[in-house]
Amino acid sequence: MPALLPIDSVAGVILFWLALALLGLALQNAPRLIAQLLFPLSAIGALALAATALGALGGPANVAVLPLGLPDLPFHLRLDALSSFFLLLLGAAASGISLFSAGYFRTMPGRALGLLCFQYHLFLASMALVFLADDAYLFMVAWESMALSSYFLVTTDHTLPQNRRAGFLYLLIAHVGAIGILMSFGVMQGGHGDYTFATMRGSHLSGLWASVTFLLALFGFGAKAGILPLHAWLPEAHPAAPSPVSAMMSGIMLKTAIYGILRVTFDLLSAPLWWWGTIALTLGLLTALFGVIFAAVQTDMKRLLAYSSIENIGIILVGIGLTITFHAFHMQALSALALTATLYHALNHAFMKGLLFLGAGSVLHATGERNMGKLGGLIHQMPKAALLVLVGTLAIAGLPPLNGFASEWLLLQAFLLSPTLPHPYLNMLVPVAAAALALAAALAGYVMVKFYGIIFLGQPRSEKLRSAHDAGGWEQFGLAWLALGCIALGMFPMLVIDHLAPVTQFLVGHQLHGNTAQSWLWLTPVQPERASYSPLILFSIIVIGVLFSLLVVKKFYHGRLRRGPAWDCGFPEQSARMQDTAEGFSQPIRQIFEMFFGVIRELPSPFDKHPRYRGETIDRLWNLFYVPIIKLATTLSSLIGKLQHGRIHIYLMYSFITLLALLAFVR
Amino acid sequence: MNLSALLFQLLQDTLVVLAAPLLLGWVNQCRAWLQNRSGAGVLQPYRKLIKLFHKDAVLAHNASPLFRFMPYILFACMWLAAALVPVLATDLPLSPAVDVIALVGIFALARVFISLAAMDIGTAFGTLGARREMLVGFLAEPALLMVFFTASVISHSTSLITIVETLAHTQFVLYPSLAFAAVAFVMVLLAENARIPVDNPSTHLELTMIHEAMILEYSARHLALIEWASALKLLAYITIGIALFLPWGIAAADHWSALPIALVALFVKLTAAGAGLALLETLSAKMRIFRVPEFMGTAFLLAVLGMLTHFLLGS
């Protein structure tokens, strides 16, 4: 019997998930069983997947062919470094999310839960298949199945019109994007129905066609990733979905788009042009800034996180843009650096955003409230969840020594090394881009302080919060897994980079090595003199500093402590309503970036008996991009609709004119 | 990493933590002199710390563990920042752990924590302070980063040690880009250390206060640690400025003999910088809070401009 290849285990996990999906449908009458047995099993599957993928990262590429699919095109599977990495991301993040789900969904009614379990595992399996596919057909099948299953997850609660609208918008944009991807495959295919990636790798397209392919792929995958201006679905769909699903969509599904861009650009097209990089870089920066600015003004906690996802996707795209640019100029070491940062950030984001969405889910579960303006002070009711979410908050704010910082650090390093580019204008663009990136990262801090501070700190803004309960056992387990991931990824960047080396080797033919191998303690991407960073040492110093000061204070201080009412400059009648609301906290951002928003304000006059203030920020891009498209489509369809006039004479005339025109044409 | 280097690192750690309030005292004293007051003396900050350490701590009823824990983190962060800047010599074994980007990260970490703690009690002033602090921060942080980057592209490194060694120990070159960076840095310094014209550390007026609003609820030992951390932060910033723009005199890695000179140079530079800061504060007026974003935006743009200048002039 031949040895079990990693690809077989991965396929095994996929089959296992599919089996769980069907079991979910079958066990509709036993919701407890679904929640507490199937979901933990699914987490185990995910863990096995992650372990397999980790093992397969450095190994040779495995291929397999399934006797399914189109007649001349059986399903081709391939497990190479790139797919292993993303499968690792999937498995690692999904195990936490599935654990959380075991607790989160336990109160759901049976029929809905069975269906949800079915779609959930279909979603997982199709995402894994996306990473594994080695031909265009299987890729598209998996890709669209992923969209479809997540659509049903988004519309789990379909009785709410806004959820239906969100789901519709999501699936529509996903579908249009998928057609774009399909077309890019159409350019690359070898003709005669040969759609395998192997053939595409061999097809040497001319510059024009390669660019068309890249742009189509960027469009198609961008629609899934939420790159400007195709982001419109994201802030709608994420809040609509149940929280574990939002976590999975944001943490994992968006990365499938990143995977797709990388696969097409570096693997299938193989020789990118430099200006692709500029496009990706510019789009990425715009997306990042847009995402974070909008995140800052949100009042719904899940919308806030969704916009933050847009920001992070933007950052990742910036990394891809840099990688392309370096690669096009044959600066392999630098492109490997940029690519490492990109992949690293993708991995980090899966953990951080997964954690935050799950945390938001716990809050939602405990309070039934998504509006931050009605939350507050939950750190007292939900201390454990609050602690774990704090880790995610600090990580996504890009603070050392957690993981978000590590990848942003690498990306900034890549920027700083760019001045060696042999192109003067590009040279100038890069510092500006670095500045914009830094701005986005700093704003992310603002956003996260708002997120955490408004929800968990301060006084509870409504009475019902006092009876909120902490996250349950399964939920804590899931949260803790992701939080640990954030910490570990932040503390041991060098190990991460070592594991990313095969991927960069595979994609850009170079890897960050040598220097990183010298010590697991120091992160030195190029040379120690150029840059170095050691989160572990940093963390230890902070810990020592804290312990030392604690010790000193304890030693010399008498330790007397009194509890009293808050002082607040002596103002006596404080209430929870005097705290900043979510809107209030983002007021400066609204003011500074006013030009980006459409703001609708209702200000009370001084004489109002019951003054009401209402402010709503609107995405101008919606009016700029989508409304004209909708208008155009409506106009066109009303114009075309006039053709269907109802009068048979007119119809006969159409036939007549068609006939005459064709006859004249033949003539 | 040899033993002497480690010892030196320890020495610097101790030195900064002890000397930080002194610098603060000096700045305040200078300010008093400039305003025709006699002043409380340079040791006043120490007295204040001792006084605070003697007091009973009062905590609000709904203070969470985060609130109590924050001062220690803040203190540790600032201490770390100040300890890793090459002040006297570039041979700091722990300094490579934190390059300039990480340094910015540490400042951000401290800022996030102090803002979170400010929101913890849930008072109007606390959240107000946190909001304003983050507002200043999100503009100051990238500006600071850009200042660092300007220096980094000159020295091809983000490591503070390498930057200092490049600037101080190679052939003397004038870098116009650094001029922009220096102006931006001073603006960031003012904002980040709660100085006039951005903030006024000695007032509790709700229209103006930022930093003070955040720490209103703290008392006794917690407040002491926060004050001390502020002093450390000021020291860290000024020494960073020195390292970037006036690095001459800092001893190179293996030149222990140059240490005395370095010590003297540092003393002179700190004295001058403190006096300069006091002068700057005296000459300018506190600006409205709404003007702060413009001020910070200017700093940010200046820093970016500095970096662009570097490329325009072909380094």
Place this chain on the structure above:
Amino acid sequence: MEILWVLAIPLLGGVLLALFGCRRFAPELNSLMSFATLIAATALTIRVINDGPITALNEQFFVDSFNVFLVALTAFVGFTTSLFSRPYMRIEQDRGKLTVNMLRLYHSMYQLFSFTMLLALLTNNLGILWVAMEAATLTTVLLVSLYRTPASLEAAWKYFILCGVGIAQALFGTILLYFAAEKVLGAGGNALLWTHLNGVKGQLEPTVLSLAFVFLLVGYGTKVGLAPLHNWLPDAHAEGPTPISAVLSGLLLNVALYAVVRSKVLVDGALGNHFAGNLMMGFGLLSVVMAAFFLSRQKDVKRLFAYSSIEHMGLTTFAFGMGGPVATFAAMLHMTVHSLTKSAIFFAVGHATQKSGTQFIADIRGLIQTNPTIGWGLMIGSLAILGMPPFGVFASEFMILTTAMHSYPWTTPFLLVALGVAFAAIFGKVQTMVFGETTGQRLPHPPALLPVFAHLALVLLLGVYIPPYLANWYRQAVALLG
């Protein structure tokens, strides 16, 4: 021999049902006859697949792998539709919409309609093909007006006149074809036999054939529902009984397209260029785009899916027009899956409209709540027809789009826009019907959902696994079409 059975059974069924159509068991008899047809068609299929093309009755009938696949499809969908029509028509009768005599007419015509379609597919004589196509119009036109409402009369009238006039053009095309063939094959019956024509297609006069093709395309194209000749189609689909909409959409359009494709083979052989293909691509593309924009305006659910049929027939025509092994394969696959999916959708829509008592989209709500199977049937069917994997429509669209991108990239922006708009239109409307709070009433008879899910399961299967024998079968047909 099997050919005769395939034709005789529905003919007999037509006669029998004309006699017994008013009895209680008429629907069952209808299903039975359809089932017998299916069995005969299966036998024929097996024989053709094993033994290759056969001719019969003095070469008047001819079966190769291309038409036998349509014969099998027609017999199958005919059978499942008869299953669906059983409860559907009973409910209609119970609600007093139909009298017994109408039912007799319905059942008899149903069988005769099957007969005419099978005749059109099986005949070797292009003249008989025309006769059968015209007869197919005649058998269904009274069914469209079955309810005798003003709207249904109007629809039937338009159907009749437009298709009649259209098909008259096809007759002119056939005459021209005969005119050209006569020179080569001599006067007499053989000059219209497709097998003979195919043998000498290289010698046919190109000018006449190009002219003939224009007439044939306009003529049969009217029945295919190609824009701008499509105007009868939405009316006829919306106003007739739903089983008829299902077979019109699922079968008749295919048969008409079959006639166009048969003509194309001859014209291609005579002209030796891509003239016919270009025309078909043009019409196909126009249909896809126009149908997409029409879709977004629909308020009536059956009209909605009628336009979707136009879109898909346009896509199929476009694919046949592109030619080449992949596109032709895709076109045939698309014909198959479109038939199956669209008829399944009409089954679900039929019951959904009965449930809500209206065809207005705005008044149909929350099907999933009251009758999950109908709701899911409609939802899944719509997703399948919109080209969502893993359904078979996706497989064919995949091949069509990629081939278009590869060979005719200028067409793809149109396709992208059209598919996007169509998706928004159909899905947006289906979602509101399936999801949400409900408005519904009980049905007096249990709905027939087996056909819906049988079709959808087949379509699903074709999306992930096309059995090798089926693929070979298609490939043979592709080889025939060149």
Place this chain on the structure above:
Amino acid sequence: MTDFSGQIINLCAALLLLVAFGMLSQRRVLSLINLFAAQGLILTISTAVVAYSSHQSHLYYSAALTLVLKVILLPWILHRLIRKLNVKWDIETLFNIPATMLIGIVLVIFAFNLAAPISQMAGTITKSTLGIAMASVLLSFLMMITRSKAVPQVIGFLAMENGLFFAATSATYGMPMVVELGIALDVLVGMFILGIFFFQIRETFDSLDLKHMEKLKED
């Protein structure tokens, strides 16, 4: 002999065209039916002549069929219909008649032009008639477009059928017999169904005016 029959057929063709124009300009429905019958008669004659000159015996059957169906049966049915339906109104046209005629002339020129290269290669004695056949098909089409009532529209439809038939006989000595029979059956059944329709429409709308049937449209 051949020459003479050729001339007869050409004459028939010309007459056919004339009748087609006559129908296009005719306002009264009864005259329309008569013109239709005349058209059928011309067809019968020309078919018989073709049969005679080309010795194609099956064309005699064709001619007989035409005579029975198009000269006797269909006009009779139509007459009965309009009597039963009591519709003797004048026909309203959508365009005015001179304009229609003008378009008709353009169509004739177009059809001749189109048929010219094909006629060259026709081996039959009747080569130049294809253009006329095509012209009369197009003219009937035009008539269907311009008439606003149901009955004239149907007559236009039948006239189109006539044009096609003429094309078949004149250009190719007729289609194979099976096909001819099938076509005849279709026409007959079609007429029958139309008859049913007229009654249904009248019953429902109280009129055979097509303007009542413009409800199904996009709005």
